Amino acid sequence: MNNKGITYSILLTVLILFLIAANLFFGSVDIPADAVIRSLWGEEVEKASWSFIVWEARVPQAITALLCGAALAGSGLMLQTTFNNPLAGPSILGINSGANLGVALVMLAGGGTIATGGITLSGFLSIVLGAFIGSMVVMGLILFFSTLIKSNIMLLITGIMIGYITSSAISLLNFFATAEGVHSYMIWGMGNFGGVSLEQLPYFAIFTALGLLLAILLIKPLNALLLGARYAENLGVNIKRTRNLLLISTGILTAITTAFCGPVSFIGLAVPHIARLMLGTSNHNSLLPVTLLSGSVVALLCNLICILPGESGIIPLNAVTPVLGAPVIIYVIINQRRIQYFN
Amino acid sequence: MKKKVVISANDLRIGYRTGKQEKIVHEHLNFQLLAGELTCLLGANGTGKSTLLRTLSASQPSLGGELQIAGKNLNEYSEKERSRTIGVVLTDKTFTGGLTVYELIGLGRQPHTGFFGRLNKEDKRVIEEAMENVGIANKARSYTAELSDGERQKAMIAKALVQECPLILLDEPTAFLDVVSRIEIMHLLHRLATEQQKAILLSTHDIEQALVLSDKLWLLSKEHGLQCGITEDIILNHQMENLFPHRDIRFDYEHGVYYPTVHGEKEISVESQDKTLLHWTMNALNRNGFECKQIKNEKVLHLIATSPHELHLTMNGKETCHDSFENLLQELIK
Missing domain, CATH: 3.40.50.800 (Anticodon-binding domain)
Structure with missing residues (x-):
């Protein structure tokens, strides 16, 4: 990592700590700061519900946002490099709608609902597995199409089409589902970092860490892929194996986040651009760590914005992320002649 | 001094295989490429220059026959060994605009670096030497996006150099370049071949420069297959006429250029x-x-x-x- 990368990493880490604290202290229910601190230390507080809220809602939510942000941003970066396409991302390529479909199928087959299913380990695993298979199938399809379609834009459109098909499959599933199921599906579809309970959190963290670790191990071939597949191959990169590992890593990361937080949009697409613009490099040695940290920052920030209305409710996550993400993409597109990494 | 043989092919058959069907582009090819020589591969469009280069760089398998690189069958190479033996410069689009020239050339060290691709002292020395060699050291900290086409090509040649391969293959390295850059690149390649005893093979349509600076010529045509030889032998044996067997084109032996045939009434x-x-x-x-x-x-x-x-x-x-x-x-x- 170069000096700039280290500086930004430290800065972002400090920012993350600050945002985690903010996420613990603020929520839709007003809890005095000292009560939050005492709850965290495991001490008695005036109201039992406060301790419950801190431990069962705010702590898991903050950690989930931290991990989700990193996971989505990381998979976005990997997709952009794999397809040599700055506009690739898990939501644009239809990969998280593949995960949606997997989850919806598991839900219907299991008879449960997405929102309540999976408190047990087996329930958790079946949902993750469904999401994983769903996202891998779409990812595989996109990879297959990428061998046929050379134009980046056409490939993106193909991804969007696949997204539509999976969406209509999900609508069809909803048609046969119970009213209760449809409602919980709709809630889930709005995105929410509160989908992981304290009991599920360790599993969620392990899977996410696994995907992120795999991403970090792929830094060297990712850099080679900037030269295109044939150059990378000449530099000793096993293209097939690397693509498969990238597929598995993005598959795990997209699946796990989508299964529990819903189809969170724009973080995967926009954050890698924010990181590149900040660092001024597409060298993954510093770009990947900074992207992961920036993803966490953005996700924690979005989670804070969601609770702004206070007692009256929570803004859906997917109403916030596009407001932050879309302007970044528009900026990047307008300035693409000036931005180095496009040329 | 006897020059080292870097490539040797015996009854090589090249082309494409889809399922059980073989589409043969050329067969019965026999050739050698020697260290310290610059060789130009000439041929009309669609005669299989790229197929040949791709076969030599192991981007696609040969259909039959024997192909040895540095005394070993090409298909016996591991990926790592191969990446240290054959360096390529392609016409493919790259996405390295956001890397500095130094970082781009550093990617060429990947066959030698460890798991995370960290550059050690030796790597840095090799990179700096290569930048000096191709004359791009002054641009080390610039983004590749800011380079001219000629500079970009030099950077890619430096990338191939730091791989420290005995063999460098280049696919039309002078296409899209202006005359000055074309001559510069050809001179550079000739100098590298001689000074560093590399075997350099490049395909080109720039016959003028090829005749001046190429030690050997490989002429590839559908009718005559692959004809190899010292540039002047090829010319004076009147083999240049075989390159474009078209009745409206003739080769001017005095000036070394192709002319349209005159049908003067x-x-x-x-x-x-x-x-x-x-x-x-x-x-x-x-x-x-x-x-x-x-x-x-x-x-x-x-x-x-x-x-x-x-x-x-x-x-x-x-x-x-x-x-x-x-x-x-x-x-x-x-």
Whole structure:
């Protein structure tokens, strides 16, 4: 990592700590700061519900946002490099709608609902597995199409089409589902970092860490892929194996986040651009760590914005992320002649 | 001193395999590529230059026969070994605009670096040496997006150099470059071949430069397969004519360029003491549909070029003098 990368990493880490604290202290229910601190230390507080809220809602939510942000941003970066396409991302390529479909199928087959299913380990695993298979199938399809379609834009459109098909499959599933199921599906579809309970959190963290670790191990071939597949191959990169590992890593990361937080949009697409613009490099040695940290920052920030209305409710996550993400993409597109990494 | 053989092919068959079907592009190919030599691969579009290069760089398998690189069968190489043996410069689009030139060339060290691709002292020394060698050291900290086409090509050559391979293959490295850059790149490659004892093979359409700087020529055509030899042997054995077996194209052995064949309906005899003047006089006449004869013949037109401003034309027994080609051609075409 170069000096700039280290500086930004430290800065972002400090920012993350600050945002985690903010996420613990603020929520839709007003809890005095000292009560939050005492709850965290495991001490008695005036109201039992406060301790419950801190431990069962705010702590898991903050950690989930931290991990989700990193996971989505990381998979976005990997997709952009794999397809040599700055506009690739898990939501644009239809990969998280593949995960949606997997989850919806598991839900219907299991008879449960997405929102309540999976408190047990087996329930958790079946949902993750469904999401994983769903996202891998779409990812595989996109990879297959990428061998046929050379134009980046056409490939993106193909991804969007696949997204539509999976969406209509999900609508069809909803048609046969119970009213209760449809409602919980709709809630889930709005995105929410509160989908992981304290009991599920360790599993969620392990899977996410696994995907992120795999991403970090792929830094060297990712850099080679900037030269295109044939150059990378000449530099000793096993293209097939690397693509498969990238597929598995993005598959795990997209699946796990989508299964529990819903189809969170724009973080995967926009954050890698924010990181590149900040660092001024597409060298993954510093770009990947900074992207992961920036993803966490953005996700924690979005989670804070969601609770702004206070007692009256929570803004859906997917109403916030596009407001932050879309302007970044528009900026990047307008300035693409000036931005180095496009040329 | 006997030069080391870097590539040797025996009865090689190249082409594409889809399922059980084979589409053979060339077969019975026999050739050698030696260390310390710059070799140019010439051929018309669609004759299989790229297929040959791809086969040599192991981007696609050969269909049969034997292909040895540095004394070992190409398909016995591991990925890592291969990446240290064959360096390539391709025409593929890259996405490295956001890397500095130094970082881009550093990617060429990947066959030698560890798991995370960290550059150690030796790597840095090799990179700096390569940048000096290709003359791009002053751009080390620039983004590759800011380079001109010629500079970018130099950076890619440096990338191939730091791989420290005995063999470098280049696919049309001078395409899209202006004359100055083309000559620069060809000179650079020739110097690298000689100084670093590398075997360098490049495909090109730039015949002019190839004839000047190439130690060996490989001519590839559908009709004659692959013909290899020292550049001058190839030329003086009249093999250049085989390259484009097209009746409207002929090779000018004196000037080393291809010309369209003249189908002159009119004849003219030309004489001049000045070789350059004679050449360009004939050029002007050929273009305007005159077939030039060097022997004087009273029956046809006759032109004596004394200087570019003194052109004596004898037409129907009447002599006129013209002070420019503009005036001369006006008179002739009238």
